[in-house]
Amino acid sequence: MGTHVIKMPDIGEGIAQVELVEWFVKVGDIVTEDQVVADVMTDKATVEIPTPVSGKVLALGGQPGEVMAVGSELIRIEVEGAGNYQEGASKAAAPAAPAVASAPAPQPQVEAKPVVAAPATASEHRAAAIVPREANERPLASPAVRKRAWDAGIELRYVHGSGPAGRILHEDLDVFLAQPTTHTQSAPGGYAKRSDAEQIPVIGLRRKIAQRMQDAKRRVAHFSYVEEIDMTALEELRAHLNKKHGDSRGKLTLLPFLVRAMVVAARDFPQINATYDDEAQLITRHGAVHVGIATQGDNGLMVPVLRHAEAGSLWANASEISRLANAARNNKASRDELSGSTITLTSLGALGGIASTPVVNTPEVAIVGVNRMVERPMVINGQIVIRKMMNLSSSFDHRVVDGMDAALFIQAIRGLLEQPASLFVE
Known part of the structure; x- marks a missing residue:
């Protein structure tokens, strides 16, 4: 077994660094060739980063919201064979960039849906939904899913996610809402006191919007x-x-x-x-x-x-x-x-x-x-x-x-x- 390192690719247009927006995999996941592992954002658009190899995720090179330089280590994957990385080898001996860096930049998409595992069945959803996550564990979900859950009074830690890396999708909310018992147990009624709060990092597109609006109001x-x-x-x-x-x-x-x-x-x-x-x-x-x-x-x-x-x-x-x-x-x-x-x-x-x-x-x-x-x-x-x-x-x-x-x-x-x-x- 060997290790394959994927570096942050050169997106083009002289861009020297990009923001890591979201991971679609976690350490221990099995990935397949061409599967999207992360979204990164330039000043203009979001770009998907696929893996050129199949294997097991060993390490992730950054956290969502982190600004990473082109050529920095993005992810390590355990692969069959020698791989492209040797522990202890000098930087000069390491390859300048993996195959993904020299390939044309992929077209940006907002919802990457790589197949990590078979979708959960309705019964699996119900079984998982009754076992909450840890109170301090923040489930993966898009802003639209979070807003919909907030409006419906749903605590996302009670919802099973069937997307990549356990990401909660709209379909998962549909299944959860169809369960009156678990829903009423976890979601307060219209007149119930609420003490829950959610912190949402300003990253990715939301960060770019905030920066542009602030700059426009400050300068214009x-x-x-x-x-x-x-x-x-x-x-x-x-x-x-x-x-x-x-x-x-x-x-x-x-x-x-x-x-x-x-x-x-x-x-x-x-x-x-x-x-x-x-x-x-x-x-x-x-x-x-x-x-x-x-x-x-x-x-x-x-x-x-x-x-x-x-x-x-x-x-x-x-x-x-x-x-x-x-x-x-x-x-x-x-x-x-x-x-x-x-x-x-x-x-x-x-x-x-x-x-x-x-x-x-x-x-x-x-x-x-x-x-x-x-x-x-x-x-x-x-x-x-x-x-x-x-x-x-x-x-x-x-x-x-x-x-x-x-x-x-x-x-x-x-x-x-x-x-x-x-x-x-x-």
């Missing part, structure tokens, strides 16, 4: 502007186009119309479609409109980029927005797809509220926020009529964008959306 002189828009005519047009072309070209949401309005308005306000390098004191006004589409996933907010929105039709942009959003939610978006935006569009959909104050996505200087659309009585030509109304809540970098220009830009978008034919008049 934010100001926000809210405008009300009558969306009735545009919604009639959207319904007509979907009825006529939906089956052949795909259904249109509101987003491609908003993107088109931003593209057209930016022609007269190039200072809005810009980026600002505050260290070099340099503003770059972009001819291309690369729209960042703020997308919420289980692990946090990501902003994939719709490139050259100015050149795409409604359906082309709609298709690309859908593809990018799915890639971001599944954490499969590439680093290139998550960088290079010149202006950002953010929407909370049906949860959009009346108004919001979105944070500028630096180094951009503007972000357009979409609020909820509602039917409201409005006075038009002295008559009370029901119209579909929606607010745009947008924020700007006041170091670059003057208040008047921001207001005129949003008013231009308003005019285009309220008279949707003008979106397509050249």
Whole structure:
């Protein structure tokens, strides 16, 4: 038997260090070739690290949240044969990097599901659920699973995990919730006193989001502007186009119309479609409109980029927005797809509220926020009529964008959306 050492691979783009986000194996586990053993995060995306060999895990090289240098030891695996590592050998004698380091970086994914063991049966779930973990033992689970458990009043230490390394999945919560006896024993009722608390390390994507938001609020002189828009005519047009072309070209949401309005308005306000390098004191006004589409996933907010929105039709942009959003939610978006935006569009959909104050996505200087659309009585030509109304809540970098220009830009978008034919008049 020998030892095979996997080192932190070179992800590319000159990255010298990455953050270890999550282990999918533990010491003593048996792994197979190409099985994903860990997730690491660069400044742009999460990347899966597979093992090029089969064997038994001997040691893990770091803890989740730890920043590790490229080329440092990630994991040791006991293998058949000599392996690539000898105890006592000098660093010079050790291989510069395992095969995984020279292979192309794998595409990032948010949920790695390597097969470590056969999934637990329902009876095995029930048997395991009644035996809690130690009180200080923190079960493995994604943020989405933890939130769902918290909302349901479930202590995760009572839930059997069928995922890699005992990770608790949504399916495990489904099984647990179907057990009224164990559920009521471990989860307090609506009026019961609770003394439990959970500490969640800020690591991985959540750490990157926190750093970017803090940096944006610290460096950018934010100001926000809210405008009300009558969306009735545009919604009639959207319904007509979907009825006529939906089956052949795909259904249109509101987003491609908003993107088109931003593209057209930016022609007269190039200072809005810009980026600002505050260290070099340099503003770059972009001819291309690369729209960042703020997308919420289980692990946090990501902003994939719709490139050259100015050149795409409604359906082309709609298709690309859908593809990018799915890639971001599944954490499969590439680093290139998550960088290079010149202006950002953010929407909370049906949860959009009346108004919001979105944070500028630096180094951009503007972000357009979409609020909820509602039917409201409005006075038009002295008559009370029901119209579909929606607010745009947008924020700007006041170091670059003057208040008047921001207001005129949003008013231009308003005019285009309220008279949707003008979106397509050249």
